[in-house]
Amino acid sequence: MSTRIIFPSAAPVTVLLDPADDVAVTRAALAAHHLPAGHVTVHPAPAVRSQTLGFDILAALGKPAELPGNWGKEGPPVWNTAAAWILALPVARLLVLRAHLLDAECWSRLLVLRKRTGVHLVAFCHTRRPPAVMRTALRHVEHHTVSTGDAPGHLLDPAPEIAPPRRNGEGRWITVPALAYLAFHQDLPTCRCTPGPAGHPYVPERAYAIDQVVHRLATRTAVPQLAAALAIAVATGASASQLSTVHYSHLDPDATTLTLHDPFRTRRHGFTAGCGTYTVPPWARPFLLAAANLLHLSPRDGSLLAGPQHTLPALTAFAEHCRLRPPQPTPPRRKKKHKAAAPPPVQWYDGILPPTPQRPTYEFGTYEKWLHEAVRHTGLPASRRTSRRTRP
Numbered sequence: 001m002s003t004r005i006i007f008p009s010a011a012p013v014t015v016l017l018d019p020a021d022d023v024a025v026t027r028a029a030l031a032a033h034h035l036p037a038g039h040v041t042v043h044p045a046p047a048v049r050s051q052t053l054g055f056d057i058l059a060a061l062g063k064p065a066e067l068p069g070n071w072g073k074e075g076p077p078v079w080n081t082a083a084a085w086i087l088a089l090p091v092a093r094l095l096v097l098r099a100h101l102l103d104a105e106c107w108s109r110l111l112v113l114r115k116r117t118g119v120h121l122v123a124f125c126h127t128r129r130p131p132a133v134m135r136t137a138l139r140h141v142e143h144h145t146v147s148t149g150d151a152p153g154h155l156l157d158p159a160p161e162i163a164p165p166r167r168n169g170e171g172r173w174i175t176v177p178a179l180a181y182l183a184f185h186q187d188l189p190t191c192r193c194t195p196g197p198a199g200h201p202y203v204p205e206r207a208y209a210i211d212q213v214v215h216r217l218a219t220r221t222a223v224p225q226l227a228a229a230l231a232i233a234v235a236t237g238a239s240a241s242q243l244s245t246v247h248y249s250h251l252d253p254d255a256t257t258l259t260l261h262d263p264f265r266t267r268r269h270g271f272t273a274g275c276g277t278y279t280v281p282p283w284a285r286p287f288l289l290a291a292a293n294l295l296h297l298s299p300r301d302g303s304l305l306a307g308p309q310h311t312l313p314a315l316t317a318f319a320e321h322c323r324l325r326p327p328q329p330t331p332p333r334r335k336k337k338h339k340a341a342a343p344p345p346v347q348w349y350d351g352i353l354p355p356t357p358q359r360p361t362y363e364f365g366t367y368e369k370w371l372h373e374a375v376r377h378t379g380l381p382a383s384r385r386t387s388r389r390t391r392p
Contacts, residue, residue, distance in 0.1 A: 008118030034159030054078030198276020
């Protein structure tokens with residue numbers, strides 16, 4: 001199994017007493033939430049239970065409070081998923097408000113999460129003394145109790161003021177040419193070769209707003225496999241067939257390189273055919289690390305980017321949920337003005353097999369044509385159009 005997780009030693013649990021239930025303390029705890037710095041504040045829902053608390057933690061991590069898919073009687077691995085993201089981001093401090101209302105199962109899950117991730121757990125107890133359930137849970141755990149007046153100042157330091165990112169285009173579609181081959185499915189045989197570095201064309205990130213793509217991948221699913229698979233498809237142009245064969249051993253321990261195999265050397269316009277080792281861009285590494293962490297925490301077969309059978313939705317469906325699509329056919333011209341019609345469904349073209357009515361071709365043009373237009377519209381100098389054909 002993967003050796004990417006080394007359970008770090010966790011700091012002692014801090015029990016912070018706030019018997020007056022001071023609203024200023026609650027506001028300070030909420031203001032201390034700063035995910036880029038690794039500081040997360042969780043405000044549990046009323047009458048919280050173990051599963052609900054796990055979803056509250058995912059929501060505090062910026063993930064949707066749901067895990068789509070058919071997970072069977074055992075239910076979705078909420079706590080393992082939260083631990084995988086905490087390790088990958090990473091998160092150093094977890095503040096939990098209303099901790100005196102948690103039951104024994106919630107405390108058991110929280111302490112296991114702390115042990116697996118090494119996160120500093122700060123439990124806010126809005127009573128004069130910790131309740132019996134909390135005292136029992138912490139009996140064999142290193143902890144210390146402080147009051148709001150004696151609490152270290154850094155626990156409730158407000159997060160730095162950062163201008164919110166511009167999200168004016170949240171609802172608009174982003175055309176990502178690397179997704180042109182995502183829908184291609186083919187049974188690929190097992191390949192155990194050790195390929196060299198793979199080259200692929202330089203795609204100007206300004207052409208499709210890579211920051212928007214990353215934001216959507218990070219906030220529109222809590223399933224690491226979905227986010228990681230689509231991130232690699234955006235970065236490399238890999239097809240669904242290649243992504244389904246990725247083994248955890250194909251990812252290096254620091255998630256800086258990933259090996260993709262294609263023994264058939266399937267031709268894809270503008271991309272390198274065959275097996276190759278790709279450099280993972282920095283923005284995609286947290287997604288891959290989270291997928292590797294979840295695989296370690298929920299052992300199954302060694303498939304890194306695919307969940308258990310019949311559990312996860314299709315990758316193309318997730319791409320549409322993120323409003324990402326490949327280049328689309330040119331819509332037919334309308335001779336007369338009509339009322340605004342519903343937008344046409346997204347066309348997924350494998351780019352390899354001959355076109356059929358069910359599998360249309362692109363009238364928009366080839367990948368090379370799109371790349372040429374994207375480079376021209378972003379204003380890159382002509383020398384870069386030919387010299388920067390591959391990424392380092």
